[in-house]
Amino acid sequence: MAALRRLVAPLLRAQAGAPVGRRWVRALRRSPVRVLPSRKEREAAEPGRREPAELKRPQQGPAEQELRYEKAKPGDKRLGRVVTIAKSKKFRDQHGKILLEGPRLIKDALDAGAVLQTLFFSIVENLKKLPEEKLKKSTLVKVKFEDMKNWSDVIAPQGLIGIFSRPGHATMTYPPDQLRSLLPLYLICDNVRNPGNLGTMLRSAAGAGCSKVLLTKGCVDLWEPKVLRAGMGAHFRLPIIANLEWESLPNYLPPDTRVHVADNHDPRTQDEMEDVSGKASSYRWVSRPHNLKVQRSREDLAFDSESEEEEERRADEAWLPELDAQCYHESWTQGPAAVVIGGETHGLSMEALQLAESTGGNRLVIPVVPGVDSLNSAMAATILLFEGKRQLQLRKQEKSKRHKFPASG
Incomplete structure (x- = not known):
């Protein structure tokens, strides 16, 4: 009560015109301050009460919460390596690295078990498009989008560029749906040098359910950026074995596989019927080896009146294996089957024809309208x-029907 009088007295004096002393000011300073309870205490006291919107803190996403990344500094040497890896096959081979761009391709590689070393990204939101657990062991580097545009090989960069250790087909894990759909069907690429064509062939092989793709020496690099873009993730959906010698190629096929070669010559065309017996002119996607010449002595040449063109024609007939021709929609899948597609520039090699002949394969003809040039090799493969x-699935259905409804004796 006495304390209350001491506080009220100065106010009464001030109303009467008396001056207020310093003691009143000090009293105001010593007045108790109300301390608000913490958020946890308020939630414990009133569990059902919701916090006002202005007091809520923005929740951080899992990528921002868990993943740690660094910001690239000007002149960071790692950034220059991106362009080097993308453009130099020699560098990729020496260091065993590949470059992948875009969330879809990077995710396919991570799901297949490929090892990510460094990931460049422009905004944190892009990290949420990838499996978080598989990013924690790699180096994440945030860069400016303008810089990424300079490094990217595409017109519209997707904000993610990853450097991976080059994976091998034996160490990758392929999607279960893909494995369940595999057929005893194989694609052999013979000297395919156009990256867009090779990537499209790989995509078609994955879509058709091929068990394996084999690339002979002379094909364009499997990990070239244009091949990767055209393949649309096919690299991580089925085994692709590159840089093979023809002598070792049969080791990657089942023992009873028949190897067929693609052709676009229609044997039923009347004006060219005489050329279907194995001559070079009847193979539209076949190239004759440059060093194939008829060895003849000077004496023979002196007394021989044949022209050089006739000599080469006879040489072609001598070295080309004779393969029967059939239309592509006729039956050619009695068992495991492989299809050889040659490059558009150099065509099929002699080794491809010899392998087809030794396995009992044929020339699979895709007829085109007279006067039209041969099909694109990727289109022919598709x-x-x-x-x-279609043929393999039809045979499987017929076999299933025979087992379900056996013929009565």
Whole structure:
């Protein structure tokens, strides 16, 4: 009560015109301050009460909460390596690295078990497009989008560029759906040098359910950026074995596989019927080895009146194996089957024809309208692979019906 009088007295004096002393000011300073309870205490006291919107803290996403990254500094040497890896096959081979761009391709690689070393990204939101657990062991570097545009090989960069250890087909894990859909069908690429064509062939092979793709020496690099883009993730959906010698190629096929070669010559065309017996002119995607010459002595040449063109024609007939021709929609999948597609520039090699002959394979003809040039090699591969898929699935259905409804004796 006495304390209350001491506080009220100065106010009464001030109303009467008396001056207020310093003691009143000190009293105001010593007045108790109300301390608000903490958020946890308020939630414990009133569990059902919701916090006002202005007091809520923005929740951080899992990528921001868990993943740690660094910001690239000007002149960071790692950034220059991106361009080097993308453009130099020699560098990729020496260091065993590949470059992948875009969330879809990077995710496919991570799901297949490929090892990510460094990931460059422009905004944190892009990290949420990838499996978080598989990013924790790699180096994450945030860069400016303008810089990424300078490094990217595409017109519209997707904000993610990853450097991976180059994976091998034996160490990758392929999607279960892909494994369940595999057929005894194989694609052999013979000297395919166009990256867009090779990537499209790989995509078609994955779509058709091929068990394996084999690339002979002379094909474009499997990990070239244009091949990767055209493949649309096919690199991580089925085994692809590159840089093979023809002598070792049969080791990657089942023992009873028949190897067929693609052709676009229609044997039923009347004006060219005489050329279907194995001559070079009847193979539209075949190249004769440059060093193939008829060895003749000077004496023979002196007394021989044959022209050089006739000599080469006879040489072609001598070295080309004779393969029967059939239309692509006729049956050619009695068992495991492989299709050889040659590059558009150099065509099929002699080794491809010899392998087809030794396995009892044929020339699979895709007829085109007279006067039209041969089909694009990637298009030819797509037609043959999906026709092979149709035939194999039809045989499987017929076999299943025979087991379910056996013929009565």
